[in-house]
Amino acid sequence: MMPTTATPAPLGTTALPVCEARPRIYVACLAAYNNGRLHGAWIDVSGPDEVMAQVSVMLAASPEPDAEEWAIHDYEGFEGAHLSEYASFETVCALADFIVEHGSLGARLYREFGDDLEQARAAFEDYAGEYRSAAGFAEEVTRDSGTEIPTSLDYYIDWTALARDMALNGEIMVFQTGFDEVHIFWSR
Structure with missing residues (x-):
């Protein structure tokens, strides 16, 4: 039996899927x-x-x-x-x-x-999680804090604006890494 040899990957590609390839x-x-x-x-x-x-x-x-x-x-x-x-x-x-x-x-x-790698590593200590949107995070944080929102007012709350304000005020950092994939970090 002849030994098999790997076919080299085309130029500009890697033999492994990107997620498995080492830098x-x-x-x-x-x-x-x-x-x-x-x-x-x-x-x-x-x-x-x-x-x-x-x-x-x-x-x-x-x-x-x-x-x-x-x-x-x-x-x-x-x-x-x-x-x-x-x-x-x-x-x-x-x-x-x-x-x-x-x-x-x-x-x-x-x-x-x-x-700065040390600061980037330290940021994960304040990782709030992955959400579909920053608005979803703002709504969850507000509701989880025990804030009672009357049903009659619920539709008037602009969660997107609240999340944007949280980011602009320096309370959170928002990183979108894909469609419906937003990562939120609390700011130090």
């Missing part, structure tokens, strides 16, 4: 780059030591002798979060783990807090 970075050899040559490798972001080991292998195979400097020239799977080309592998791996755990919501929080 990855393209690390370039700067010695080659500065001499007009492209040499680098796509590396799945796992742990800092594993990434550095793969970078060392890439640098050892460089067409330029004594190559030892590198930079991150591209990345994917970070859901829109920004990476510096000289970010430490500890930072890259921590962000990748956060994105794998929280997806696009995590990336949006990361950007919201000025690319």
Whole structure:
């Protein structure tokens, strides 16, 4: 029986569904780059030591002798979060783990807090939940607080405006990540 080989994924796609793929970075050899040559490798972001080991292998195979400097020239799977080309592998791996755990919501929080991973992590302590709309959240919070709303007045309440006011007043942060998929965080 002949061994089976995996068919490579078409260019620009991943072999795994997006939800299962690890973020990855393209690390370039700067010695080659500065001499007009492209040499680098796509590396799945796992742990800092594993990434550095793969970078060392890439640098050892460089067409330029004594190559030892590198930079991150591209990345994917970070859901829109920004990476510096000289970010430490500890930072890259921590962000990748956060994105794998929280997806696009995590990336949006990361950007919201000025690319501060610790603040983005801390925001989940104030996570109020996922709702179909911010208006649904405002209505639920109001009703759960014990506020009695007479039936005759119920139709006059604009829950959308109340939710918008809560966001504008800085009480909540609202992130829409899909159709009928809104995430609410209490503001600190």
